Amino acid sequence: MSLRLPWLSSDPSSPFPPVQTALREPDGLLAAGGDLRPERLLNAYRHGIFPWYSDDQPILWWSPDPRTVFRTDGVHLSRRFRRQLRHSGWVARADTAFADVIAACATVPRPGQHGTWITDGMREAYLTLHRLGHAHSVEVFDGEGGLAGGTYGVAVGRMFFGESMVSLVSGGSKAALAALARQLRDWEWGLIDAQVENPHLLRSGAETWPRDRFLAEVAARVTEPGRIGAWTAAFGTLPLHHLACS
DSSP, X not given: OOSOOOEEOSOTTSOOOOGGGSOTTTTTEEEEEXXXXXXXXXXXXXXXXXXXXXXXXXXXXXXXXXXXXXXXXXXXXXXXXXXXXXXXXXXXXXXXXXXXXXXXXXXXXXXXXXXXXXXXXXXXXXXXXXXXXXXXXXXXXXXXXXXXXXXXXXXXXXXXXXXXXXXSSTTHHHHHHHHHHHHHHHTTOOEEEEESOOHHHHHTTOEEEOHHHHHHHHHHHTTSOOOOSOOHHHHOOEEGGGGGTO
C-alpha cells in the first residue's frame, strides 16, 4: 500500500490508534496489519472499529465518520413489503444457520459489486466468534423451510455490530434485519451498527451519526450485561407476519 498507516503488532491485546487519527480519505481508515483473533476483534468492536479488506490487501481497520446506525425501533418496512410478509409463511430464527448465512453473504452476487470482502480468513474468524458465543445470525426461512435471507454480526454487551446481510429470495435481508431489530428492541438493546451508509440502508430507516456521538453510545452499551452464547432458544421462532403489524 502507498498509504502510511499505523501497523498493528502481533500482540492481539495491543491497543488500536485513537480513532480520531483515522484518515478522511478514504474515510475512516485507521490502521493495518495484526490478525483476526477473537481478542483483537472484540477489542476493535468495543472501540467502534471493524476490519474491512480484500484478499490482495493486508487486514485494514476502519472507524468512519459519520457512522451509519439503526435504532432498534426505527427499521422501516414499506406497506407493500408488509403485505408480502402477511401472506408469506416466513419465519425467523437465530443462530441455527450461521455458517450458511456468512457463506451466502460472501458468495451471492450483488449489483455493482465485484468479488467479496468476506475473505476466507474473515469467514473463519467470525465462525470462531460464533462458536465462542459472540457472533450471531438471524435467518429467515420460507414456507418450505428454505433459507430466504439472513444477517449476521457481533454482540458486545448490549450493542450489536452488524456485519452483512443477504437475500436469497427477494426481501429476505430486509426481513432478517427487521426480525433482529424487533428482538433487540424487546431485549432493550437500542442500537445496531450498520457501519457505512448506502441507499438501501437509508431507505430502511438507517441514520448517520457523527462518530463522536456513536462512540459515546458504544462506550456505554458495551459495558452493560449482554447475551453470550447461542441466541436460538431466547429468540425462538418468529412468524414474520407479526412484523406486518408492528
